[in-house]
Amino acid sequence: MSFEAIAEAIHAVIGSTESEPAILQEPYFAGNEEEYVSSCIRDGWVSSVGAFVDRFERDLATYCQTNHAVVMVNGTTALHATMVAMGVKPGDEVLIPSLTFVATANAVKHAGATPHFVDVETQSMGIDPEALTQYLDKHTQRKGEGLYNVKTGKCIWGIMPVHVFGHPCKLDSLRDVARHYGLQLLEDATEALGSTHCNGAKIGSSGAAIFSFNGNKIITTGGGGALVTDDAQLAKRVKHITTTAKLPHRWAFEHDEIAFNYRMPNLNAALGCAQLEMLPRILQAKRALAKRYIEQFSELENLSIVTEPEGSESNYWLVTLRLENNAYDAQALLGFLHEKNILARPVWKPLHSLSIYQDAPRAPLPQTDHLAKNIINLPSSVKLGLA
């Protein structure tokens, strides 16, 4: 299969890119976005409190079939503040995949903890529960309440799985692992709003999960993030430490700890309310686009589109092409596609190979290294799926 034929298959799905390049993912505004944002300016409620903040939190919790949502300035701060609220301590280690955006690891560092990289499985591209169990059995030890890394002597606080490109990871099994070893679990669901687990429940419907509303995500607030959880205490605690730990009072400034200002402004929440109204339509377009790519690539040798794990539903935030049997060089293919105005992108450089994380503890990462070389993301914007 030539590069030319791959470009042809992509063009058959997304149309010509001669006059306009096809970028990876652009936001889609077709509802009440302008009206809601304008109303903030009209009414003067643009900043850190306002009706849209409360409404966005309510709507988000309802959408995710859970009880509480706390919105924040972005996904990274939401991960950070929630880990802190869940009790991570400086010096702890947090098990995360290496195949993720750098913010997952950065949030761990912001909390004073250390990312500890573990391998993924190739189907969902999320943490592999079996490999994790084998690894923990061999390399950790229980002492009192805690699970300790034998090599570093540090306490392992928890697991932070990522639903990569919107595909739900094997969360049920990872929850079993967490329970078995006495670990906390916080989902980095920043890419997976609208996806569902294999039991039919929405991502975020139980436990604690973090979303991002950055401009490149499935819906956007400009910049933003949120915790959704069924744990009232956790939601209350995160709200408190992300709003300067101010005690409620009509006029007095009393703060009971040194906390963060991670509040999402009302302007951004207004955009979020309008975008959330659009989400069903956006999901429909994303899934229609993915289906067309899947069909188009089904006959092509050594190539396939990553499909949602069996039983679960992916939001298909990004459509991913697998290059199989070492038949293609991803870098060369990306170069060719960019020549054709198809602005496909590689997956992230695995975090353990970044100089900033080269000393972080890690499990063997064979699948991570394999995937990093053999998948690329294709243009996935909503408008491409509407046609």
Ligand SMILES: *Cc1c(COP(=O)(O)O)cnc(C)c1O
């Ligand atoms: C986008 C993203 C984040 C961070 O979200 P921001 O809102 O950009 O801070 C964290 N983890 C993953 C996997 C992401 O894709």
